[in-house]
Amino acid sequence: MAELRLERLSKVFGGQTVVRELTLTLPQGAFTALLGPSGCGKTTTLRILAGLEQLSAGRLLLGERLLADTRTHVPPEQRDMAMVFQSYALWPHMTVAENVGYPLKLRKVQGAARQKQVMAALEVVELGAYAARSPQELSGGQRQRVALARCLVSEPQIVLLDEPLANLDRHLRATMEQTFREFHRRTGATFVYVTHDQAEAMALASHIAVMHQGELKQWGAPQALYQHPHNAWVARFIGKGSVLSLATPAGVRQLDSALLHEGFGVGERQQVLIRPEHVQVADNGLRAEVEGCVYQGERYMLDLRLHDGQTLSAFHHSPLPLQQTVSVRLTQGWRLEAA
C-alpha cells in the first residue's frame, strides 16, 4: 500500500489542454473527490490514473513505483486498481454472481474458492440473495452495488469511481453514499471519486481536489475548503455564500464583526466571503432591504440588498416580507485572494 502521486500531469487532446500540470499526492487510504464543473477534466484525470488514457506530460507514481510518464505506461490490469463507472458496465448475459466473479475468472481463481469470494463480496453490499439473478432484474441502486461488489472482489489497492451515483434518484443516492462510506472503511483502499456535485463530495470525501478548466484550484479537507477557500471561484463553487467588496486591514484573512462593519468605510477594497449562517437579522447594524425570501424546509434563505447596493444571502428562522428594511450584523468573514 502506498500513496498515489500525480506530478505535473497534463493531457492534450488535438491541441486542447484538458488537464494542465496537475500535481497532487493522494494519501494511502484517503477518500479523495475530484470535484469540478462539467468538462473540467475530472474523468480524463481518472482515466489517466486507471491507465485507460496515456498522459501527455508529467509522471504518475504509486509509492516509488512509476506507473506512467511519457515513455512508460503500465497497463491497466497491472496497476492494482479497479474502476466503477456511472453506467455500471455489467454484462447482461451473466448472472449477478458471474459478473462479480469475472475479475477472479480472469485471474484463474476457480471453483469453490471463487464462489466463496463472490458470495463474501455480495454479502458486503447486501445482495447475497440476488446472486442468481440477471442484472436486468435489478434496480439502478442494486446494479451499482453489484458493480461495487465486482470491484471489491479483486481487492484493489485503489478504487476509481466515475460519478457512480449520477443515474440514481436523490433518495437512493443518500443510501448509496452510506454504502460507499462503509465500503471504503471495510477495504481501507485509496478511493478517487469523480463528481460535479459538491454536496456529495463534502459528504463522502476526506480530501477534495477542486478542478476548473483542467487546473487544480484547491486541495484540502472539505471543512478547510468551505471555511477557507482560496478565491472567489472556489468560494462560490463550494457551499452557499456572498462575495462582498470591503476595505480590510492588510494581512488579516479571518475577519470579525467589527472589522467587517468597518469595511464599508473608505480604503482599498478586497473580496470577502460571507456565508449565510454568518449574517444575523438584528436590532441594529447594516441597513438592508429584503429582495427575496425562499422557504428551504428547516429555514428561509433571504436575498438582501445592502445600503451600498451589494447583495447578501442570509439564513433566517422565519419569513420576512419583500421590500422590508432590516438591520443585519455580519458575524464572520473570510478575505479571499485576488483571482
Ligand SMILES: Nc1ncnc2c1ncn2[C@@H]1O[C@H](COP(=O)(O)OP(=O)(O)OP(=O)(O)O)[C@@H](O)[C@H]1O
Ligand atoms: N477522447 C477525447 N478526445 C477529445 N477531447 C476529449 C476526449 N475526452 C475528453 N475530451 C475533452 O476534454 C475535456 C475534459 O473532459 P472530461 O470528460 O475529462 O471532463 P469532466 O470534468 O469529467 O466532465 P463531465 O463532468 O461532463 O464528465 C472536455 O472538453 C472534453 O470534450
